[in-house]
Amino acid sequence: MIYATAKRWGSLLTALFLLPIFFLGCLATDPGDVAMGKQATSNAVVTKTRAAKQIDPIVLKNRTFGEAPMLAEKVKRGELPPVSERLPENPLIVVPVDTIGQYGGTIRRALTGDIIQTAGVSKTLGEDLMGFSRPLPDSIEFNLAENYEYQDDGKTAIFKLRKGIKWSDGHPYTVDDILFWYYDMTLNDDARNSVLAPSVWFVGKDPIQMEKVDDHTLKVKSQAPLGRILHALSGGSSAQPKHIFSQWHPKYNPQSTYQAFRDSSTDAQQIMKPGIPRLSAWVPVEWIRGQRIVYERNPYYHKIDTAGNQLPYADRITFTIIQDPQVILLKFINAEIDLFGRYSKVSMFPTLKSEEKKDRFKLRITGPDRGPSFYINWDTPKTNVREAFRNLQVRIALSHAINREEINQIVYHSLLDPAGYSFNPSNPYYTEESYRKYSTYDPEKSKAILDKAGYRDTDGDSWRELKDGSRFEFNIDVTPGEGVDVSELVSEHWRAIGIKANLNISLRDIIWPRRLNGEFDIHQWGQEGPADPLGRLNDWAIMAPTVPFWHRNASEDGPEWLHEATRLIKQTLITVDQEKVKEQMSLVRDLHTDNVPVITVGSSYSVWGAGTRLGNVPFQGTGADVYRGWSRPVFHEQIYIKQPISPTLQ
Amino acid sequence: MVNYILRRLLNMIPTLILISMVSFAVIQAPPGDMLTSRLAELAEQGELGSESAMAQIEALRERYGLNDPIYEQYYRWISKIVFEGDFGESFTYEMGVIELLGERLGLTLMLTLSTLVFTWIIAIPIGIYSATRQYSIGDYGFTFLGFIGLATPNFLLALVIMFIQVTVFETASVGGLLSPEYIGSDWSWAKLMDLLAHIWVPILVIGTGSTAGVIRIMRGNLLDILGQQHIQTGRAKGLKESTVIVKYGVRIAINPLVSRLGLELPSLLSGAVVTGIVLGLPTAGPIFLTALTSQDMFLAGAFLLLSATFLLMGNLLADILLAWLDPRIRYE
Numbered sequence: 001m002i003y004a005t006a007k008r009w010g011s012l013l014t015a016l017f018l019l020p021i022f023f024l025g026c027l028a029t030d031p032g033d034v035a036m037g038k039q040a041t042s043n044a045v046v047t048k049t050r051a052a053k054q055i056d057p058i059v060l061k062n063r064t065f066g067e068a069p070m071l072a073e074k075v076k077r078g079e080l081p082p083v084s085e086r087l088p089e090n091p092l093i094v095v096p097v098d099t100i101g102q103y104g105g106t107i108r109r110a111l112t113g114d115i116i117q118t119a120g121v122s123k124t125l126g127e128d129l130m131g132f133s134r135p136l137p138d139s140i141e142f143n144l145a146e147n148y149e150y151q152d153d154g155k156t157a158i159f160k161l162r163k164g165i166k167w168s169d170g171h172p173y174t175v176d177d178i179l180f181w182y183y184d185m186t187l188n189d190d191a192r193n194s195v196l197a198p199s200v201w202f203v204g205k206d207p208i209q210m211e212k213v214d215d216h217t218l219k220v221k222s223q224a225p226l227g228r229i230l231h232a233l234s235g236g237s238s239a240q241p242k243h244i245f246s247q248w249h250p251k252y253n254p255q256s257t258y259q260a261f262r263d264s265s266t267d268a269q270q271i272m273k274p275g276i277p278r279l280s281a282w283v284p285v286e287w288i289r290g291q292r293i294v295y296e297r298n299p300y301y302h303k304i305d306t307a308g309n310q311l312p313y314a315d316r317i318t319f320t321i322i323q324d325p326q327v328i329l330l331k332f333i334n335a336e337i338d339l340f341g342r343y344s345k346v347s348m349f350p351t352l353k354s355e356e357k358k359d360r361f362k363l364r365i366t367g368p369d370r371g372p373s374f375y376i377n378w379d380t381p382k383t384n385v386r387e388a389f390r391n392l393q394v395r396i397a398l399s400h401a402i403n404r405e406e407i408n409q410i411v412y413h414s415l416l417d418p419a420g421y422s423f424n425p426s427n428p429y430y431t432e433e434s435y436r437k438y439s440t441y442d443p444e445k446s447k448a449i450l451d452k453a454g455y456r457d458t459d460g461d462s463w464r465e466l467k468d469g470s471r472f473e474f475n476i477d478v479t480p481g482e483g484v485d486v487s488e489l490v491s492e493h494w495r496a497i498g499i500k501a502n503l504n505i506s507l508r509d510i511i512w513p514r515r516l517n518g519e520f521d522i523h524q525w526g527q528e529g530p531a532d533p534l535g536r537l538n539d540w541a542i543m544a545p546t547v548p549f550w551h552r553n554a555s556e557d558g559p560e561w562l563h564e565a566t567r568l569i570k571q572t573l574i575t576v577d578q579e580k581v582k583e584q585m586s587l588v589r590d591l592h593t594d595n596v597p598v599i600t601v602g603s604s605y606s607v608w609g610a611g612t613r614l615g616n617v618p619f620q621g622t623g624a625d626v627y628r629g630w631s632r633p634v635f636h637e638q639i640y641i642k643q644p645i646s647p648t649l650q
Numbered sequence: 651m652v653n654y655i656l657r658r659l660l661n662m663i664p665t666l667i668l669i670s671m672v673s674f675a676v677i678q679a680p681p682g683d684m685l686t687s688r689l690a691e692l693a694e695q696g697e698l699g700s701e702s703a704m705a706q707i708e709a710l711r712e713r714y715g716l717n718d719p720i721y722e723q724y725y726r727w728i729s730k731i732v733f734e735g736d737f738g739e740s741f742t743y744e745m746g747v748i749e750l751l752g753e754r755l756g757l758t759l760m761l762t763l764s765t766l767v768f769t770w771i772i773a774i775p776i777g778i779y780s781a782t783r784q785y786s787i788g789d790y791g792f793t794f795l796g797f798i799g800l801a802t803p804n805f806l807l808a809l810v811i812m813f814i815q816v817t818v819f820e821t822a823s824v825g826g827l828l829s830p831e832y833i834g835s836d837w838s839w840a841k842l843m844d845l846l847a848h849i850w851v852p853i854l855v856i857g858t859g860s861t862a863g864v865i866r867i868m869r870g871n872l873l874d875i876l877g878q879q880h881i882q883t884g885r886a887k888g889l890k891e892s893t894v895i896v897k898y899g900v901r902i903a904i905n906p907l908v909s910r911l912g913l914e915l916p917s918l919l920s921g922a923v924v925t926g927i928v929l930g931l932p933t934a935g936p937i938f939l940t941a942l943t944s945q946d947m948f949l950a951g952a953f954l955l956l957s958a959t960f961l962l963m964g965n966l967l968a969d970i971l972l973a974w975l976d977p978r979i980r981y982e
Contacts, residue, residue, distance in 0.1 A: 108830075113940075115742065115743050115744050115745075116691065116742055116743075116940075117923075161813065171708060194706070196705060196706055196709055218981035235846040258835065266744055268744055286834060288833060288834045289745070289750075289753060290754070290932055290937075291755070291834075291932050292830070292832055292833055292834070318830070321930075322825070322826075322930045323927045323930060323936050323940075324927050324928050324930065325931070326809065326928070327809075327812070327825050327928060327930055330809075330812055330824065330825070331824065331825065332819075333816060334820075334822075334824060336822075336823060336824070336830075353791065430864055507943070508687075508690045509680060509681075509682050509686070509687050509690060509943065509944075510680060510681055510682070512686055512687075512689070513681045513682035513686050514681075516686065516707070544705070
């Protein structure tokens with residue numbers, strides 16, 4: 001009975017099963033043939049703007065600034081002082097990317113978490129004494145400070161703050177706030193949330209000294225020339241409102257404890273908790289844990305556009321918490337989110353490209369930036385493999401054996417720039433020659449090099465042997481993601497020259513401790529710091545006994561060139577003369593590139609997108625290393641909403 | 651009966667102690683700990699900076715007492731729970747565990763309870779229909795649909811539904827439980843409507859997975875019962891067919907399902923993990939996954955312990971309920 005029924009319905013059911021498979025083909029079209037205009041971000045590229053490039057001096061003199069309607073109303077009601085009193089004496093003038101914008105509306109963004117993703121917000125909203133030029137980080141400009149000068153051979157630097165900058169509650173911003181942040185928070189072991197003080201403030205063992213000259217003049221002093229002081233003061237937020245935080249600090253309020261202070265000054269509290277005054281363009285007004293953070297404009301923000309309007313244009317910026325990046329992609333396509341860049345992956349490119357036709361957003365390609373790399377462990381527990389890894393010829397051979405163009409086409413949809421282990425185009429000391437060194441695909445050359453170096457296949461099993469007779473075999477540690485695809489292809493390429501590479505694919509939580517303990521053979525990861533090695537010292541130099549992680553014993557056992565590179569880097573940290581810095585960093589570059597300790601596949605472009613309802617979004621936002629990611633160079637404060645909508649959240 | 655309940659409650663205690671030890675060991679088992687996890691996450695985001703990772707980890711280990719022997723850490727954890735009711739603080743969320751769960755409890759319970767009700771309301775009538783019209787087209791059809799719902803991974807179904815909503819229906823707000831304008835606002839009729847417009851997706855996705863099981867169990871049990879003699883007697887007495895089926899058949903067939911209810915209790919709290927992540931639901935499930943992947947000791951431990959407690963309580967409640975429903979069952 002059942003058999004009869006099955007016969008009757010079986011064929012129908014089979015057809016029903018197969019039908020959906022035909023439909024799948026209709027879903028996403030593959031834009032793989034779309035010609036990629038690779039806009040290499042050279043330093044000379046400047047966007048054409050329709051706005052005035054200079055501000056009319058009369059506006060500055062008479063202080064006839066424009067302000068947002070929602071603030072103008074508050075001024076009328078007497079809740080806020082007029083805009084000419086809210087702005088500092090010498091506001092920072094911003095030239096908008098495209099045109100002078102309109103006030104109003106909400107910028108909508110997404111995060112995959114709130115407390116665990118504070119960086120997503122701090123990169124967008126951070127304001128420091130200095131800032132990197134946007135969108136291309138080739139110079140450092142003034143931000144909260146309006147002037148600086150070096151004295152005493154670079155061992156002292158004097159910073160002048162803009163007079164008249166106020167916190168978002170109207171309280172004046174002075175050097176006292178900087179000193180509070182520096183001495184009472186960052187250098188105070190009990191008050192600090194991270195256990196170690198950031199090494200950027202130390203020269204050797206001694207901390208850099210900061211002194212107050214007057215309310216608006218800060219003196220920074222050190223034993224050695226302050227080579228990186230500008231960088232140090234342009235990334236984060238080097239001031240906290242003393243008038244608020246001191247109430248929890250035991251030094252100022254003996255009834256409080258350090259534990260209470262630490263709890264109230266965590267990153268998340270500093271960035272997301274409403275009620276604490278800030279200097280950023282927007283300040284938080286609502287935080288529903290795990291769901292959304294809403295920021296509203298800061299009436300005392302210190303920037304204006306070239307027509308004299310106080311920034312930001314948008315009234316609000318919201319961050320919705322969505323745990324799955326695929327869903328963030330979906331919401332971006334659905335125009336529920338305006339900017340999508342922090343979580344965009346190369347694998348999302350086909351979907352984004354095909355949905356772009358609906359004209360609800362425009363894609364931008366930025367980079368090239370950090371790309372996939374294979375970190376060779378010079379201290380791998382396998383001593384026979386270690387001997388081979390330490391041989392320069394082996395590394396050169398491994399590098400030439402990789403078919404980078406194939407990886408580019410298959411995994412990266414043409415968004416990879418094949419290259420070697422060197423400084424990439426966003427680095428001021430980049431050269432094309434060193435960038436491409438050892439990156440040509442030449443498996444015959446690799447085989448010849450390996451034969452000559454003594455790693456031959458002696459038993460005819462198509463695998464080469466190491467010097468002790470065992471097979472030339474090792475493991476590649478890799479975490480799920482694009483790295484797996486790249487590693488599979490590379491392992492095939494290496495098989496073609498007779499080297500056996502096995503993949504060890506595990507969760508990050510298992511791979512990472514192996515990396516830290518030096519238990520791996522090869523660790524696949526994104527290349528750290530090709531645009532700014534000085535920001536990633538631990539991967540390029542022997543800064544401490546167990547560093548770099550790919551050569552833990554380098555301090556005792558490391559090759560001479562690495563020690564030399566370390567000497568040069570340490571020298572650069574205390575050099576102020578830019579010519580000297582260039583010389584030294586070029587030497588560092590050549591030492592690393594010529595000795596190829598890490599095998600890099602290339603630099604990858606990133607894809608990011610902005611909704612068409614936004615105006616003034618730059619096309620060349622970079623994800624450069626100095627920004628530690630994507631959102632800072634998009635500079636949100638001059639983005640405006642093209643159709644101004646009512647202040648209720650949309 | 652009361653003796654029975656007391657004995658069961660007493661038996662729960664050694665079970666719970668054992669479970670707490672196993673949970674603690676399981677969380678500690680993978681290499682690394684919440685600190686390496688946190689640092690790996692920072693590194694992935696490019697946030698690691700130039701500080702030596704190892705030095706930071708060591709220093710933090712000291713501060714959090716992670717270098718102490720495991721039984722000491724376990725004793726610290728368990729004594730805080732038992733004597734102070736303090737489940738500790740989550741490292742990843744920087745909040746007390748109870749506070750964190752409490753915030754999400756309301757929506758979680760609402761979602762899981764409605765899913766449970768939905769599943770039962772759909773599955774039981776279908777099960778009854780399948781049993782009474784055995785081997786008909788309807789029977790096969792419903793079984794087929796049920797199995798498709800069971801076989802399709804929930805997260806995939808959720809993504810597909812959301813994708814269709816976006817590309818075909820162009821819904822304004824997909825995922826989550828509320829549209830942006832209603833998050834954090836007071837409850838109103840409009841907010842309730844908005845909630846209903848969103849909640850059908852998770853209920854459908856999670857529900858379709860469980861209906862297949864309930865349908866088959868119901869069908870199987872009822873078929874068994876319908877073959878028995880008291881059904882024939884009922885028909886012979888001249889009762890309506892529906893009364894015979896429901897009052898004489900279903901009432902007995904439903905007992906195993908009631909036992910199953912007890913097993914559903916823990917998933918009320920921590921169920922729908924991956925679906926919750928995909929749909930962006932502000933419920934407790936997604937936190938569970940984050941806690942486990944980042945080896946957040948207190949949060950994950952609390953979850954495991956609570957789930958285990960709920961399971962034991964659920965079983966006890968199911969047994970009591972069964973005793974009340976089925977006169978043939980009596981406990982000593």
